[in-house]
Amino acid sequence: MRVTFNVNGEDVSADNVWPGESLLYVLRERLGLPGSKNACEQGECGSCTVYFDGETACSCMIAAGQAQGRQVRTVEGLAQGHGKGTDERPLGAVQEAFVEAGAVQCGFCTPGLLVQTDDLLERTVGARGQAPDDAEIREALAGNLCRCTGYEKIIDAVHLAAERRAQAGSGA
Amino acid sequence: MEFLSPSTLEEALEAKHAHPDGVPIMGGTDVMVELNFDKRRPQTLIDLSRVPELAESGPEQGRIRLGAGVSYTRIVDGLGTSAPALAKASRTVASPQIRNRGTVGGNLGGASPAGDTHPALLATDAVVELASVRGRRTVPAREFYLSLRETACREDELITAVLLPEPTGPQQFAKIGTRNSMVIAVTSFSLALDPHTRTVGTGLGAAAPTPVRAETAEEFLAAEFDWENGSNLSEATVRRFGDLVASAARPIDDQRGSAEYRKHALAVMARRALSWSVTDYRKGATRCA
Numbered sequence: 134m135r136v137t138f139n140v141n142g143e144d145v146s147a148d149n150v151w152p153g154e155s156l157l158y159v160l161r162e163r164l165g166l167p168g169s170k171n172a173c174e175q176g177e178c179g180s181c182t183v184y185f186d187g188e189t190a191c192s193c194m195i196a197a198g199q200a201q202g203r204q205v206r207t208v209e210g211l212a213q214g215h216g217k218g219t220d221e222r223p224l225g226a227v228q229e230a231f232v233e234a235g236a237v238q239c240g241f242c243t244p245g246l247l248v249q250t251d252d253l254l255e256r257t258v259g260a261r262g263q264a265p266d267d268a269e270i271r272e273a274l275a276g277n278l279c280r281c282t283g284y285e286k287i288i289d290a291v292h293l294a295a296e297r298r299a300q301a302g303s304g305a
Numbered sequence: 306m307e308f309l310s311p312s313t314l315e316e317a318l319e320a321k322h323a324h325p326d327g328v329p330i331m332g333g334t335d336v337m338v339e340l341n342f343d344k345r346r347p348q349t350l351i352d353l354s355r356v357p358e359l360a361e362s363g364p365e366q367g368r369i370r371l372g373a374g375v376s377y378t379r380i381v382d383g384l385g386t387s388a389p390a391l392a393k394a395s396r397t398v399a400s401p402q403i404r405n406r407g408t409v410g411g412n413l414g415g416a417s418p419a420g421d422t423h424p425a426l427l428a429t430d431a432v433v434e435l436a437s438v439r440g441r442r443t444v445p446a447r448e449f450y451l452s453l454r455e456t457a458c459r460e461d462e463l464i465t466a467v468l469l470p471e472p473t474g475p476q477q478f479a480k481i482g483t484r485n486s487m488v489i490a491v492t493s494f495s496l497a498l499d500p501h502t503r504t505v506g507t508g509l510g511a512a513a514p515t516p517v518r519a520e521t522a523e524e525f526l527a528a529e530f531d532w533e534n535g536s537n538l539s540e541a542t543v544r545r546f547g548d549l550v551a552s553a554a555r556p557i558d559d560q561r562g563s564a565e566y567r568k569h570a571l572a573v574m575a576r577r578a579l580s581w582s583v584t585d586y587r588k589g590a591t592r593c594a
Contacts, residue, residue, distance in 0.1 A: 134308060152308030152350055153340045174341040176403055177487060188378070188405040193408075194337040196330055197306040199354050249402070266502055275486030276400020 138200045141210030157181045157192040157298035160207060168208035170216065182245035183207045184245045189252045191276075200233030201218050208244035211251055222304065224299075227294045238281035246277045250291050254298050262302065263295045264295035307349045314358045314436065317351065317463060322438040324349040325460040328530040330357070331374045332406030334399075335415045359410065359465065369469040370434075373410025380409070388424035388469045388475035390495050391442070397421055397480050399487055410464045416456045416515070417489075422515030423450070424495035424508030425478055431469040435460045443468065450515035474498035475585035480510070481562075481570045491562040494550065494574040498582055503532050512554035512571060519553030522575070523548055535586035538579070546579055547572035552582075 134246040136159060146196060147163040155174070160166045160183070169192055170180035175190045183192045184206035192205075211225040226230070227250050237243050253273040257265040265273065270291045271284075306354035309327065311317035318423060322328060329337045353359055359374030362383070369387050371380070377395040385392045391409070398404050398421050412420040420470040426446035427432075433444050435458055444457045445531065446467070451457060458464055476497045482488030493510035507524040511517055529542050538546075554566035 152306045155341060160432075176399070179400065182402055185405075185553040189402050190406050191342060192545060194334055196337060196340075196352065198310060198350070199330070199333065199352055220315065228442070249542070252401075257570040259331060272486075273401055276402045282526060292326050 134198060136196040136197050138149060138203050139165065139204055140205045141207060146205055147197075149283050152196065152198050154197050155193045156185075156195040156197055156200045156205070159197050163286070165208060166207055166209055170244055173272050176276075177278070179274075179294070180227050180245040181248060182248045182277065184210075184248065184252070184271075189249055206248075211247055217242070220303070226297055227254065227266050227290075230297065231286065231287070231290045232296035234286050234293050236282060236290035238279075242277060242279040242281075246274060246279070249274055249277050249295060252293055253291065258295050258298045258302065264300070265291070306347065307579075308352065309349060310352045310355055312355045313388055314465065317337070317353055317356050318436055318438050320351050321463050322348075322461050327351045327461060329414060331408050331502050332376065332431055334403050334407045334514070335395070335417075336409060348468050353410075364583060365468070366474065367487065368432075369452065369471070370435050371409060371467050371469055372463045373434075373466055374408050377404035377407050377409075380565055384469075387471070388425075388427050388429070388476075389472055390478050390497055391431075392413070392421060393476075393478035394421045394425040396489050397485075397490075413456065413464050413467070414458065416450060417523065418453070418513060419493070419511035419517055420488060420511065421480065421493065421550070424493050424510045425476070425517050426467065427508030427516055428495035428497040428506035429476060430470055430497075431471070431505055433457075433464060434466040434468060435459070436461040436465045437463070437532045446468075447518065450517075453514040461498060467496045472497070475582040476498045476583075477581050479574040479578050481574065491556075492556065492567040492570050492574075496575070496578040496582055498530070498586060499588075500532055503527060503530075505530070507550060507553075507575075509550065509554055509571060512556050514555070514565060517553060517555075518548075519550040519575075522549035522553060525549055532588055535583055543579055547576040548576035 136150045172178045172180045174193045176194045181192045212222045307451045308309045309320045328347040329351045359372045377398045380395040412422045431446045449457050478495045480493040481491040490511045496594040497506040505526045507519045551568040551572040556564040
């Protein structure tokens with residue numbers, strides 16, 4: 134089957150899609166968007182997290198055909214500006230914060246954490262102008278497993294990104 | 306494999322009629338795992354995510370009609386006061402990403418004995434709505450689970466909604482796992498007190514081949530409870546209630562816990578849920594809902 138949807142602002146199509154394959158597979162293997170990572174394929178690890186019609190979801194648990202006509206935003210779409218990849222484009226604020234806080238070790242879980250953090254900041258700083266506290270951060274990221282960092286630096290990174298977003302908001 | 310994308314309920318029912326072995330998919334949180342791991346190769350997938358009626362919820366004749374495809378996130382956000390036990394159970398499902406996709410319809414369709422919503426549906430005497438090209442019918446949740454992963458849903462039927470009675474008293478849900486998130490219940494328990502009928506509802510998860518009630522415990526508590534004032538129960542009564550709940554369980558030993566531990570945990574959760582409910586009952590906050 135052919136599946137057409139919008140990813141990171143661009144309409145894309147994939148042909149010869151097997152109906153039982155996941156959106157994750159379509160993104161990585163058919164559309165050349167390897168940012169979303171394939172680790173557990175059962176929704177346990179969160180490393181394939183994408184925005185699906187504005188809500189975060191594990192792309193390994195969305196059937197390819199369910200993406201037809203939908204809006205998908207992957208980690209590649211968090212960088213500033215438009216386009217398929219992140220090369221040559223400045224990182225987004227959440228990405229910068231992860232780099233600065235040392236929240237990345239092997240990096241495999243990072244794309245999922247970035248998307249989920251972006252969503253958390255949208256729902257907290259963005260929606261109510263208030264940064265999330267530790268408990269809220271831990272809850273929001275509960276479905277994203279990291280086997281390297283012990284999470285502390287990730288939480289630091291989320292605080293840093295939230296602070297900056299709040300400042301940018303109040304200064305605007 | 307064929308992928309069908311009905312855009313109305315009528316089309317979906319036609320599809321299920323034409324493909325009785327077709328697997329309905331909504332949030333995909335169970336079905337896609339089976340496909341990804343090659344545990345299942347259905348001839349047909351019937352995608353229900355484009356059927357608007359399934360994603361709707363609202364009051365209907367004194368109950369809440371919750372479309373089978375409403376996500377847990379929306380249940381947590383919207384049904385905290387109108388369906389407290391179900392909202393509490395939904396809050397414990399997996400992670401935010403999974404709650405954005407998973408649905409009560411999927412929980413009922415999969416009918417895992419550990420499914421998070423079953424105890425709440427049993428305790429609150431919810432009703433499952435099923436539809437086929439032959440028409441619609443309703444089955445009480447208390448008659449829905451037949452045997453391990455087998456339900457009253459016939460092969461040409463789709464689960465379209467659950468009907469949730471208006472809460473008249475306290476409703477609780479508790480779940481045991483190794484952490485707060487991303488766990489399949491070791492065991493779970495839900496309790497609902499109904500001061501109008503002076504009856505007690507219970508639901509036990511991961512405690513038997515199907516979700517079950519503890520009917521003897523319900524009758525015991527209904528007789529012992531001070532429905533007038535909600536005064537504190539004696540320690541012996543609370544303990545007896547916990548023991549009766551545990552004795553309704555027929556759990557197994559598996560990698561998540563032993564049968565003995567499950568029974569112990571059920572008694573503890575039952576006692577806690579009862580003490581929370583007594584406190585709530587006296588506050589009366591939910592009684593005038």
